[in-house]
Amino acid sequence: MDDHNKTKDALIRELEQLRSQVAAQDQPSAASPQNIEELTALTHAAESFLGVHDLPSLWPRIKTAVQNTLQPDRMAIFIYDSENDTLSCPYYFGLSQTYIDHINKIFREAPGTEQLNRLASIWIEDAQADPSFNDLREIVKAEGFHALASFPLIDNRGKTGGGIALYWDEIRPLNSSHVNTGHTLAHMIALAINTITLFTQTREALQRETQLGEISRMLNTTPDLPTLLGSVVKMVAELIKADSGLIGLVIDRDIMTFYPHNVPNWMNLRPAPRPRGLAWQIVRNCEPILVADYPDHPEAMQKWIKAGVTTFVGAPLRAHDHCLGMLALFNLNNSPRLFNQRDLDLVVSVGQQAGTAIQNLRMLAETQQRAAAMAAALNRQAELDMMKNNFTQSVSHELRSPLGIIYGHAELLASESLGELNEDQKQSSKIIMRRVLMLTNLVEDLTALLAAETQELRREDIDTTMLIYSLLADYQMRAEDLEISLEAEIAEPIPWIRGDSTHLRRVFDNLVSNAFKFTPAGGTITLRLNAEGEDVHIEVADSGEGIPDDKLGRIFERFYQVESGSARRHKGTGLGLTLVKEIVEAHRGTVSVKSELGQGTTFTILIPGFFPEPVADQAEAPE
Structure with a gap:
């Protein structure tokens, strides 16, 4: 926010200087009325730029300011993207789409830093006759303009952020006053664009922090793996403004299963063995990858090229020293959106958090399965113990009476109350009594053990x-x-x-x-x-x-x-x-x-x- 405020302050200072110049022009022996008109128009332009917080709202105000000062018949604004090193035309009026497409094609042929040279300060009285426009002669004639002026958008730090091109249908001789006005206007536009850009970057940074917080909360609170996998891909795609994405989880070291988001329905995403491809390269090296031109990459797969993948960013799902899979995001069908290092860093950060969350959910699921198995085993053991106790109790109860009867009759025999016995018969009676007594003691021990176990x-x-x-x-x-x-x-x-x-x-x-x-x-x-x-x-x-x-x-x-x-x-x-x-x-x-x-x-x-x-x-x- 500090950089945003500094840029806005510079625009305010520029406005104050213009107001001072207008006040000075009002004094006797001042400059011509035309200069006063241009200064007044520039002052109004600076005032209109101050209240704008987004580029789409800025473009019409720039158009009004340009028409009130230099009265061009056509205009185009070119903006340099330092993150992707590209030059593009986000706004124009009075020009055909064919002309703009041709200019954008020229811009794409070389890095943006080289194309900035085309936006140097120039004034061409008649582009249809100027030798420097021989390569563009046909398209210039088809477009119908003659005069052309270009002013670089240079901020207070001397950094060029693009340029503004003005076109007139008639031939216009060089006018130093108009050149000065063009430079002043371009400088104010540069300050306004910087102010809006910094404001937008700050807002997007806050939004990213909020989204990262939501992703972290989701990863820490989602109770099941399928919901987590589906949610994290969708949320990361929204975070870096990707068209599609997927998570690949490694199963048994040589199989990868996929969980896609917004992938074409016709694509076959069955579990894939360990072949070539960027997904397995990420897992194999456990390193992130950023690909600006996917179709030209040696590891690009034909089915993804057919699906329209143009740019690709992927990161490993790490859990400590283990790579569980990969998180990949991509843009489809010649999307102008290019991934940058910031996007890669965000995907890497989420990949680390997601890897830990996936590992935790897997461990939780395994623990729950073991706990369920243990609970089932304990329940079964409790059932068996109850069956054993019931059996012991029933057997003990059923044995007491017959053992008592056997012992009593054996005692009667041994005492010869039922008749005289010989020595062998007496010995047998004593053996019966001794064995029955041993069994009776065993029954009593089992009964006492059961009572102690059951706390009865x-x-x-x-x-x-x-x-x-x-x-x-x-x-x-x-x-x-x-x-x-x-x-x-x-x-x-x-x-x-x-x-x-x-x-x-x-x-x-x-x-x-x-x-x-x-x-x-x-x-x-x-x-x-x-x-x-x-x-x-x-x-x-x-x-x-x-x-x-x-x-x-x-x-x-x-x-x-x-x-x-x-x-x-x-x-x-x-x-x-x-x-x-x-x-x-x-x-x-x-x-x-x-x-x-x-x-x-x-x-x-x-x-x-x-x-x-x-x-x-x-x-x-x-x-």
């Missing part, structure tokens, strides 16, 4: 100390029979536990029973009980065989036994320690184990507890 436990206040003392009493006789020392170390007061006493008793039964299995005669089993804050800390330690380090991590697995196969000396279901872990964790506790071969094993349980409120002493009865 009773909640009651349990005196932990009394629980341990009752356990000691139950196992004391067995310890004496096996010649094992059963000891207790209780550091009172001990917190109580809120839980299921039956299941907790099964925990300690399993641990103590295991200790008896693996502790030889003369060994020791110790129960330690103490408080850690309001948590209950319990240890069951033995001086038995110990557990190998390579098997210590698996002892809580279902049906796992340290001894396996025919070498097993200690029978069991393999569910005891699993049950311990499940019940303890159902009480929000933890269980751990330490062991050393030949030294023994220690199981440690930590369960949240609480100290009960003290019961107030009853008041003594009156005597």
Whole structure:
């Protein structure tokens, strides 16, 4: 905006100078009335130029100013585009289209910087007779003008931005006053064009920033890939004023799929393998490309030439160091719009953002697919777990009664209540009772494990100390029979536990029973009980065989036994320690184990507890 203001200020200064000259001409002994008229017309022209903000509105005002000062029969304005190095005629009057087309054709034959020399300050009295117009003699005669004047559009910095050409139908001798007026008018036109150009560039820059912001928001908020791909091509085409465009995404490294915008319907844009072509060149090199003349490019493809592609700009879709595809924009059917470096920079910027957005959406889609698959697997697992639990519960329920009946009848047989048995029959009865008891224990373990897994436990206040003392009493006789020392170390007061006493008793039964299995005669089993804050800390330690380090991590697995196969000396279901872990964790506790071969094993349980409120002493009865 600063450059725009400076250019406008220069035009205002020019206007002030013209007003001063007009005021000076009004004084006695001033110049001729014709000079006063020209200065007044120039002043009015400068005033009219100030309020204009677009070139189409400026051209009629220039026409009026020229006709009020130099009275030409025809006029043409030529503008130089420094970005594309071209010269063109955006406005003319009184001239035929054939003549203008011929002039534009001459301009296209060489770069604009060279063509600017044709717009040097000249005054030709009769172009039909002037030798310098021999090459244009026929077209000049056909057009019908004689005199010609050209004035370069030079701004305050001495930069030529084009020129204005004036034509008269009659022969006009050189007039220094008219030449000065022409230069002054051309200078004012140059300042006005610069002012409008800078204003337009500033407005377009703001518009581009707004469009870039909209593109960035779209890339960051669009939830699905097809919508993003279709939107980004359309928005970038609008950003750089391209006719058409497309995105090509690389699939499996050697296939590219296309997402077009405003591409002719007849074109076949099926997934393309890795051949020649600008699209694959961009992906292969991961570099942008700007092509001013697509049909002449060695990598141009015939179907795109047939579609009318004239200019091409493309950039890679980058995500970190990976090239996911390419973004290409192009103009069709001899469009006068040429892409420049600014357009390429914009496409590169959007390509980087789009690449990151595409990668993020792909990762999101993959994550969602994995999450959906995992959710389906978890749901299936939950269904299987429920089926397993239901089966276990049904089987356990159905087995209890027949096992009880079998055990009862086997006990009757063994007691000879139903008749005297020989030794083989007695032995068979005992085997039946032992096996039935083993199956009954297995059913009870499965039932308890199921209850612990499903958190179907009773909640009651349990005196932990009394629980341990009752356990000691139950196992004391067995310890004496096996010649094992059963000891207790209780550091009172001990917190109580809120839980299921039956299941907790099964925990300690399993641990103590295991200790008896693996502790030889003369060994020791110790129960330690103490408080850690309001948590209950319990240890069951033995001086038995110990557990190998390579098997210590698996002892809580279902049906796992340290001894396996025919070498097993200690029978069991393999569910005891699993049950311990499940019940303890159902009480929000933890269980751990330490062991050393030949030294023994220690199981440690930590369960949240609480100290009960003290019961107030009853008041003594009156005597």
